[in-house]
Amino acid sequence: MAAETTTTTSAAPGRFSGLREFWYYFSMNHGAVLGLAVFLLLILVAIFAPVLAPFPPDQQFREFIRMAPSWAGGTQPQFFLGTDEVGRDILSRLIHGARFSLFIGFFVVVLAMITGVTFGLLAGYFRGWVDAMIMRVMDIILAFPSLLLALVMVAILGPGLLNAMLAIALVLQPHFARLTRAAVLSEKSREYVTSAKVAGAGHLRQMFITILPNCLGPLIVQATLSFSNAILDAAALGFLGMGAQPPTPEWGTMLARAREFITSAWWIVTMPGLAILITVLAINLVGDGLRDALDPKLKRS
Amino acid sequence: MLRFILQKLALIVPTIIGITIASFAFIRLLPGDPILAMASQYGVTPERYEILKHQYGYDLPIWQQYFNYVGGILQGNFGISLATKRPVIEEFMTLFPATVELALFAILIAVALGIPAGIFAAIKRGSWFDQITMGVALTGYSMPIFWWGLLLIIFFSGYLGWTPVSGRIAVSFFFPRVTGFMLIDSLIAGKPAGFVSALRHLILPAVVLATIPLAVIARQTRSAMLEVLGEDYVRTARAKGLEPSRVVAVHAFRNALIPVVTTIGLQVGLLMGGAILTETIFSWPGIGKWMIDSISKRDYVSVQSGLLLIALIVMAVNLIVDILYAVINPRIRVQ
Numbered sequence A: 001m002a003a004e005t006t007t008t009t010s011a012a013p014g015r016f017s018g019l020r021e022f023w024y025y026f027s028m029n030h031g032a033v034l035g036l037a038v039f040l041l042l043i044l045v046a047i048f049a050p051v052l053a054p055f056p057p058d059q060q061f062r063e064f065i066r067m068a069p070s071w072a073g074g075t076q077p078q079f080f081l082g083t084d085e086v087g088r089d090i091l092s093r094l095i096h097g098a099r100f101s102l103f104i105g106f107f108v109v110v111l112a113m114i115t116g117v118t119f120g121l122l123a124g125y126f127r128g129w130v131d132a133m134i135m136r137v138m139d140i141i142l143a144f145p146s147l148l149l150a151l152v153m154v155a156i157l158g159p160g161l162l163n164a165m166l167a168i169a170l171v172l173q174p175h176f177a178r179l180t181r182a183a184v185l186s187e188k189s190r191e192y193v194t195s196a197k198v199a200g201a202g203h204l205r206q207m208f209i210t211i212l213p214n215c216l217g218p219l220i221v222q223a224t225l226s227f228s229n230a231i232l233d234a235a236a237l238g239f240l241g242m243g244a245q246p247p248t249p250e251w252g253t254m255l256a257r258a259r260e261f262i263t264s265a266w267w268i269v270t271m272p273g274l275a276i277l278i279t280v281l282a283i284n285l286v287g288d289g290l291r292d293a294l295d296p297k298l299k300r301s
Numbered sequence B: 001m002l003r004f005i006l007q008k009l010a011l012i013v014p015t016i017i018g019i020t021i022a023s024f025a026f027i028r029l030l031p032g033d034p035i036l037a038m039a040s041q042y043g044v045t046p047e048r049y050e051i052l053k054h055q056y057g058y059d060l061p062i063w064q065q066y067f068n069y070v071g072g073i074l075q076g077n078f079g080i081s082l083a084t085k086r087p088v089i090e091e092f093m094t095l096f097p098a099t100v101e102l103a104l105f106a107i108l109i110a111v112a113l114g115i116p117a118g119i120f121a122a123i124k125r126g127s128w129f130d131q132i133t134m135g136v137a138l139t140g141y142s143m144p145i146f147w148w149g150l151l152l153i154i155f156f157s158g159y160l161g162w163t164p165v166s167g168r169i170a171v172s173f174f175f176p177r178v179t180g181f182m183l184i185d186s187l188i189a190g191k192p193a194g195f196v197s198a199l200r201h202l203i204l205p206a207v208v209l210a211t212i213p214l215a216v217i218a219r220q221t222r223s224a225m226l227e228v229l230g231e232d233y234v235r236t237a238r239a240k241g242l243e244p245s246r247v248v249a250v251h252a253f254r255n256a257l258i259p260v261v262t263t264i265g266l267q268v269g270l271l272m273g274g275a276i277l278t279e280t281i282f283s284w285p286g287i288g289k290w291m292i293d294s295i296s297k298r299d300y301v302s303v304q305s306g307l308l309l310i311a312l313i314v315m316a317v318n319l320i321v322d323i324l325y326a327v328i329n330p331r332i333r334v335q
Helices: A002-028 A030-047 A090-126 A128-143 A146-157 A161-188 A191-198 A203-239 A266-294 A296-300 B002-029 B034-042 B046-055 B062-074 B088-123 B128-141 B145-159 B182-188 B192-229 B232-239 B244-282 B287-296 B300-328 B330-334
Strands: none
Touching: A002 A030, A002 A266, A030 A090, A030 A266, A090 A128, A090 A161, A090 A203, A090 A266, A128 A161, A128 B002, A128 B300, A146 A161, A146 A203, A146 B002, A146 B244, A146 B287, A146 B300, A161 A203, A191 A203, A203 A266, A203 B145, A266 B128, A266 B145, B002 B062, B002 B300, B034 B046, B088 B128, B088 B182, B088 B192, B088 B244, B088 B287, B088 B300, B128 B192, B145 B192, B145 B244, B182 B192, B192 B244, B232 B244, B244 B287, B244 B300, B287 B300
């Protein structure tokens, strides 16, 4: 017990200086800071969507169908980004769509991370047949192209946003498992783990409290990558008609029928995709910054 | 070397068995009765149901069904498409060259642009060229490619009218199928105008499919080069007074190439996923579009076999990449 108290007290100041050091490296990357700002802005937009959006996302203005944006030849100044094929305000739909995309990202990453990290910990900690079983299953999942596997999963479960998210979480989860396993293998033989074991820590404590916090760096980077992948894959499934179903203002779903308007109403096609691109780009910028700040190997160069 | 290949093969056997189990389980995981699902809207009489159940072997114990399934695959029997009533493997082989042609062209674009861009970005680290290239690469990496394809259609097909919107070649061309690659078959048939038409159809989908691999390869090449440029042997080469271009080309690039080759290999699986979206947008008659059509037509036998075949192809390509990796990097072989 005495050993444990000393570790926690001595770790506390270290943790804060670690955070400061982290921010120092992170903020050196201007792109990452910009990405973080955009991402925080998007979260605010998602939270305050009903207040910010000029109209409800499903309200149809039948007299203003396929109205061009107000700055691009549209006659109606209240529709800043124009209206879609049934007269709904595109800006309002995009603002509400931010809720879906961010929710998809969070949900998928949390689910994939919890299951993947648990499997990876079990595999790396126990080795032997547990390891072999878990990692072979992960290999099988990774053998399929992820979008194809997600599509087939949705075909089994039925189209819809929840099923799409479950399918995407399933295909992203092996990356977490592999990463955790590799980190556990390199940490397991370190002295602090042995000392925890000698002090009488049980399997669960060793896995989750002793080892896991020291594997977090690469996992955080992977989580950001998975966040943007989840948004892209969910949008792709929505586009293919297998994700969120109309009239949900999910960005990919908004593009599902857009092909019909490529010659007649470019704004119906352009705007939702731009929203996806900006969101994913912002998250990937943050991911790059996190990798620079958390990867000690790159830090030196 | 032979031992290395055999070891690799032994390692993927469990995965291959797992893939067959997964694709076997697919039809049985579908909600509802598989026979009724196959019969779909037409319905089926009780007598016919029993006949079908026997015909497809659904009355056997589950493990026996699995062994029959694998036995069929080993004999090249991938089932009969529910939609067209033709053998699935025939449909697959007809459409597969279209996807390969598209994917090869895409990877060619990605490698031809990505590797030089990555090298120059690394040499001129921190310059405006580096920053712009990496900015563009990250944007490409973040691209929802189905939207990117639509944008390119709006601009190049709609606004400029340079390229056709869909398909592989203008319908006015017909020539015998030799390789299945339109670019090659048109030349074999001696129709250069057909070659031009095929190229015009190919260029936009290939650019769309190349976008993400191009971004990944450029980023990977840059970071591999940066790592290698800091190595002792590069410093030694520089200290010897070698031409900077020779140091980069001979000493640095050859060693940076190793991780880049792996990256290119890893793109194959992603290309298959990307092909689903690209082929759908451009109505490209390949297996990506075929999978989507099969899913929407509820042609589950085709979906099942397509899933299996695609996974096996991706695995085979990854195996070849692993072996290539060992050929260019002897250190791997010893491990």
